[in-house]
Amino acid sequence: MIDHQDELFRDLEAVRQIPVVPQMLEVICQVTGMGFAAIARVTEDRWLACSVRDEVNFGLKEGGELKVETTLCHEVKGQCQLIVIDDVDQDSQYRDHHTPRIYGLKSYISVPIILKDGTFFGTLCAINAKPAQLNNSKVIHLFTMFADLLSFHLQSLELLERSQRENRELLDQNKTLTNTNFDLDSFVYTASHDLKSHLANIEGLLDAFTEELEKEELDPDELRQIVAVMRSSLQRFTNTIRSLVTVIEADQDSEPGATEAVNLQQLVEDAKLDLAHLIHESRARIEVSSGGSLLPGFAPKNLRSIVHNLLSNALKYRSPERVPEVLVQANQVDGRTHLSVTDNGLGIPKDKKDKVFTMFKRLHDHVEGSGLGLYIVKRMVDNAGGEIQVSSTLDEGTTFTVIL
DSSP states (O other): OOOTTSTTHHHHHHHHTOTTHHHHHHHHHHHHOOSEEEEEEEOSSOEEEEEEEESSOOOOOTTOEEOGGGSSHHHHHHHTSOEEESOGGGOTTTTTOHHHHHHTOSEEEEEEEEOTTSOEEEEEEEEESSOOOOSSHHHHHHHHHHHHHHHHHHHHHHHHHHHHHHHHHHHHHHHHHHHHHHHHHHHHHHHHHHHHHHHHHHHHHHHHHHHHHTSSSOOHHHHHHHHHHHHHHHHHHHHHHHHHHHHHHHHHTOSOOOOOOBOHHHHHHHHHHHTHHHHHHHTOEEEEEESSOBOOSSOHHHHHHHHHHHHHHHHHTOOTTSOOEEEEEEEEETTEEEEEEEEOSSOOOGGGGGGTTSTTOOSOTTSOSOSOHHHHHHHHHHHTTOEEEEEEETTTEEEEEEEO
16 A cells, blocks of 8 residues: 555545545446446556456556556556447457456446646556456446546646645744744834943043043043943953844854864864853863764854853853853754753843843843843754754753754
8 A cells, every 4th residue: 555655645645635526436437337437547667556346356456557668557657538438359459358368247437537737647447257348438438538537636636735834834924024023123122222221421521531531630540440441341342343233244144054074072163262261261171072063954153153252151141159160062952953052150030031031131230241141042953944942950051952
């Protein structure tokens, strides 16, 4: 019997969805006196019974197959013309043919089922172990009419399926567009608010600097302090701009890059070089556990950014009570790559866990940063068709798992 994964199973299901098929085959057997009638899907190398009426225990059931080269339907396909045999013994063309001999038939009729676009689908056929009066206008017209009706139904089902598929794609595109517009609105609002805050702070510092310059006696220490704070504000402003550019690049690079082997150990070593100051300052220990190279269908540069941001997050949100320990792991689960970064840091309160991927969100105010790192990670993962999960215990640590 045919398997659900078989390439012809869809055609079998299409015939099953035509409600008049059982009545068609019943009428054929009644009008012609044939003991076996079937609708067959016929290709160059296969003959599949899509629907069967068997009154003589021929033994072939729906979903059953015959070797196509042993059938006359194979010749119907090649010629795209019907074949009608009243009595094999009296038919000069088919009396020595191998098909009647193999299946013990005496009478036979097979009409091609041609779809409206000209595609050959298969045959509407009937056989019997006794001679029958088939080669007449009444029987041939009946078979031809039923074949045309089957063609119409099959073509209609194809059009319906295509329409449903296109509607689903359109709905998905609309959903994506709606989400994108919502994200864009949030992005513009939040980004402008954050940038205005930086600019207002710098403006206030400039006012204070101007006032200090207007004093008769300048205080060098006060001026140095204002300049230092101003530089710090400018640096935060610059970091925010860079982070916003990264977000835009992540969205523009939504198409996954070519699949290639990416060595996790090397990714982590590269990230450690970038984070050397944080690692030295915190005396953090970072370990890697992997069964080998990762092979995700994912842009390698984005994977590097994901590893960098997750490690940076683990180091920034470390606990002051212990030396940071970070474990980076990768393994295959059900055919998908699971990349996780586990730390022993501050942890995330339960009521704030759903906010960690929000733009410009920092759950601990004492930590420097733009609050865009995890947002960028999630955008990259979402754009690649993956998902990211977070589990955390307050004052114990957090694990981020990227599934690709």
